Every structure is written in structure tokens, then in C-alpha cells.
Amino acid sequence: MDEKWISKAVIKRLPRYYRYLGELLEDGVERISSGELSDRMKVTASQIRQDLNNFGGFGQQGYGYNVRHLYDEIGKILGLDRIHNMIIIGAGNLGQALANYTSFERSGFKTVALFDIDPAIKGKSIRGIEIHMTDELPEFIKANNVEIAALTLPKAEAVAMADVLVHNGVKAIWNFAHTDLNLKLPQDVVVENVHLAESLMRLSYNLTTRESDRKNK
Amino acid sequence: MDEKWISKAVIKRLPRYYRYLGELLEDGVERISSGELSDRMKVTASQIRQDLNNFGGFGQQGYGYNVRHLYDEIGKILGLDRIHNMIIIGAGNLGQALANYTSFERSGFKTVALFDIDPAIKGKSIRGIEIHMTDELPEFIKANNVEIAALTLPKAEAVAMADVLVHNGVKAIWNFAHTDLNLKLPQDVVVENVHLAESLMRLSYNLTTRESDRKNK
Numbered sequence: 001m002d003e004k005w006i007s008k009a010v011i012k013r014l015p016r017y018y019r020y021l022g023e024l025l026e027d028g029v030e031r032i033s034s035g036e037l038s039d040r041m042k043v044t045a046s047q048i049r050q051d052l053n054n055f056g057g058f059g060q061q062g063y064g065y066n067v068r069h070l071y072d073e074i075g076k077i078l079g080l081d082r083i084h085n086m087i088i089i090g091a092g093n094l095g096q097a098l099a100n101y102t103s104f105e106r107s108g109f110k111t112v113a114l115f116d117i118d119p120a121i122k123g124k125s126i127r128g129i130e131i132h133m134t135d136e137l138p139e140f141i142k143a144n145n146v147e148i149a150a151l152t153l154p155k156a157e158a159v160a161m162a163d164v165l166v167h168n169g170v171k172a173i174w175n176f177a178h179t180d181l182n183l184k185l186p187q188d189v190v191v192e193n194v195h196l197a198e199s200l201m202r203l204s205y206n207l208t209t210r211e212s213d214r215k216n217k
Numbered sequence: 218m219d220e221k222w223i224s225k226a227v228i229k230r231l232p233r234y235y236r237y238l239g240e241l242l243e244d245g246v247e248r249i250s251s252g253e254l255s256d257r258m259k260v261t262a263s264q265i266r267q268d269l270n271n272f273g274g275f276g277q278q279g280y281g282y283n284v285r286h287l288y289d290e291i292g293k294i295l296g297l298d299r300i301h302n303m304i305i306i307g308a309g310n311l312g313q314a315l316a317n318y319t320s321f322e323r324s325g326f327k328t329v330a331l332f333d334i335d336p337a338i339k340g341k342s343i344r345g346i347e348i349h350m351t352d353e354l355p356e357f358i359k360a361n362n363v364e365i366a367a368l369t370l371p372k373a374e375a376v377a378m379a380d381v382l383v384h385n386g387v388k389a390i391w392n393f394a395h396t397d398l399n400l401k402l403p404q405d406v407v408v409e410n411v412h413l414a415e416s417l418m419r420l421s422y423n424l425t426t427r428e429s430d431r432k433n434k
Binding site: 011012014015016018019041042077078079080084092093094096097098100101103104107108109147148171172174178180183188190192194195196197198199200201202203204205206207208210211 | 228229231232233235236258259294295296297301309310311313314315317318320321324325326364365388389391395397400405407409411412413414415416417418419420421422423424425427428
């Protein structure tokens with residue numbers, strides 16, 4: 001199967017399928033029809049069949065989908081079938097919160113270190129993960145096969161730090177700074193932006209629209 | 218202008234326009250052409266003109282857009298022209314990180330309290346914002362005109378808490394729990410999900426795809 005033939009829209013939906021299938025596995029469900037999955041996910045059954053057909057159509061008439069098989073296949077496509085070493089830059093509240101998510105590790109994202117510039121927290125640990133100083137970054141990245149860096153720095157510092165990370169071999173940046181880092185780095189660096197302020201604005205838009213709807217009724 | 222005529226795709230892009238316009242204002246830029254904005258945002262100039270025409274077409278031939286005017290208009294559409302009182306449920310690392318974002322406040326989202334169940338942190342403050350116990354929630358929500366609750370609880374507790382919040386008058390939930398809360402609440406409650414694990418999986422997918430691209434070259 002050539003992964004390139006899967007559309008971006010489908011890829012965007014894959015993590016959600018993966019999550020629901022994981023919950024089914026936890027509940028001991030071995031197989032599920034597109035209709036039942038449709039009820040749970042509030043996506044039409046035909047959309048589900050169309051999406052999942054992209055991966056070779058594992059569904060069988062009268063049987064449905066084998067949950068474990070589908071979960072594993074989607075996991076492979078998402079690259080979750082192997083360990084990705086990750087570091088967190090910035091050991092403030094957000095960095096510590098990310099280090100505390102044990103669920104990331106279960107999906108193969110292993111946080112191997114946090115980095116900060118505050119000497120007062122040097123050598124301390126979050127859930128057994130040590131806080132290093134940023135001047136140790138180049139050596140650490142090379143010695144520990146680090147692929148991903150989560151960047152929890154203010155905007156003003158994020159761009160310079162991203163350059164350092166990429167220069168030392170980090171291939172992917174999970175960016176929490178309020179700037180489009182992807183526009184500022186080489187094209188072959190993978191950037192996933194998490195813009196919390198924009199998420200809050202979408203919420204505000206929906207809240208405002210609902211209220212004016214109510215008033216107009 | 219009837220806001221309902223603006224497409225969802227445009228709405229999704231509005232917070233990003235708002236961010237870039239805010240940066241221009243900070244830099245003292247008073248007007249900008251669609252071409253210049255296109256260079257900065259890496260969106261085609263025709264897309265920009267098309268998007269911004271939805272708000273009455275403020276651009277003028279040979280002059281461009283008045284940055285302040287456009288910023289204010291988009292802010293109004295997003296509901297940022299007034300204060301929204303917000304509470305944060307869960308005063309762990311993530312809750313504290315959210316309380317520390319001063320930029321939310323500048324956009325009109327005012328965090329008025331954090332809530333937790335741990336009596337050891339009762340009465341403590343994050344950036345002057347007090348931590349209350351969750352049994353004070355009903356009274357607090359009513360007395361403080363709380364519109365938005367940021368929910369930073371584990372999945373298992375999030376659904377029950379969301380019910381309590383909605384029952385007591387919260388109209389919008391900013392959900393960080395790893396579950397689709399919108400499917401579990403009344404339709405008139407606004408829910409914005411932030412699924413960090415899914416964001417990390419999209420990053421992993423792009424990383425995996427890039428690597429197989431490289432190998433195939």
C-alpha cells in the first residue's frame with residue numbers, strides 16, 4: 001500500500017479512529033460494524049467505510065471490522081509501531097504537564113529529557129525524567145537519538161531555539177509557541193503547531209454566534 | 218452584515234489573521250496590501266482578498282487594508298470585543314500553565330479562579346488567581362458570571378464534571394480531556410476540544426512519511 005494515496009482529510013481523521021478503537025480494545029470489544037462505530041463517533045457509516053477502505057478494506061460483510069487488526073494497521077500508518085525519542089524544551093508548567101502525560105509514552109513517544117535555562121532546577125526530575133540545561137542540548141540530541149522536540153517557550157525565544165534543535169538533528173518540532181514555526185524552518189523539518197489562543201478564539205466565536213442565535217429566536 | 222453567511226473554513230482562518238494583524242500593530246504598521254500579507258502568511262493574495270471580502274471588503278485599491286480597522290472588525294466577529302470570565306478546572310501543571318498565559322487576558326478571556334479537589338492547595342494563588350475547592354463551584358459560577366470553563370481533568374472525571382458545570386450555567390467548555398465531550402453534552406453547549414495526543418500523532422505521521430520519502434529518493 002502506498003501511503004501517499006491517502007488524502008490529507010482522511011489522515012486528519014485517523015488519530016480519532018485510533019482513539020475510539022483503543023477504547024473499544026480496552027472494553028474488550030473484538031469486532032465492530034461500521035454502523036456501531038458510526039453511532040459512537042457521530043460520523044456517518046458510509047464515511048467510515050470510505051475512510052477505512054483506504055487501508056485495504058478490512059471490513060467484512062456480516063462480520064464488521066476486526067478491532068485489534070484495524071487499530072494496529074492505523075497505528076502503523078501513524079508511525080506508532082516504534083519508539084520516538086522526544087525532549088521537552090522549557091520545564092515550566094506546560095513542559096511539566098507534557099512530561100506527566102503517561103499516555104504519550106503508551107503511543108510510543110518517549111520523553112527522555114526536559115531542558116531549561118534555570119540553574120535552580122538543574123538535575124531535578126519530573127516522573128523520573130531529568131531536567132538538563134540547554135547548553136547540553138547538542139551533545140544530548142546526538143547521544144540519545146532524539147527525533148522530536150516539544151517547544152514550550154515564549155514566542156520571542158522559540159525561533160532561535162528551533163534553529164539550534166534542527167541544526168543538531170531534531171527532525172520534528174511540536175510547537176506550543178504563538179508563532180508559525182513551519183514558515184521559519186527548512187521545509188524538510190516537520191512542524192506541528194498547537195495554537196492554544198486560536199483554539200480559545202474559535203470557542204469564543206461559537207459562543208458569540210450561539211448567543212446571537214438565541215436572541216434572534 | 219449577517220455573520221451566519223461566513224463559511225466555516227473562513228472562520229477557522231480568522232484567528233490566524235487576527236494574530237498576524239496583531240503583530241503588525243505591535244510593529245507599528247498601519248496599512249498592508251494583500252500581497253504583503255500573503256508573503257508573511259504564506260497564503261495566496263487572492264485567498265486573502267476573498268476571505269477578507271466576507272467582512273465588507275475593507276481593502277482599497279492602491280491603499281490596502283487598514284490594519285487597525287481590520288484587526289478590530291475580526292476581533293468583534295470572534296467575540297473578543299468584550300470580557301469573558303473563565304474558570305480553570307484542575308490546578309495541576311496544565312491548569313497552572315493556562316492560568317499563567319497573560320495573552321489570553323489581553324484577548325478578553327479573564328481567568329477568575331482555578332478549582333481543584335486537593336485541600337493542600339486550597340486558597341493558594343497562581344498569578345493572583347485563587348485556587349478554590351470544587352464544592353464551591355455552583356455558588357462561584359453564579360456569583361461571577363462565568364461563561365467558559367477550561368477542563369484539565371483526566372478523561373474518567375471530565376464527563377461528570379462537565380455535567381456539573383453545564384448544570385450550573387457554564388455555556389462553553391474548553392476541553393483538554395482525551396474524550397469528545399461535545400458528543401456527551403446538550404447541543405447548545407459550546408465545546409472546543411484540544412486533543413494533544415492526536416496532535417502528536419499527526420506529527421508522527423508526517424515524520425514517518427517524510428522518512429519513507431527520503432529513503433525512496
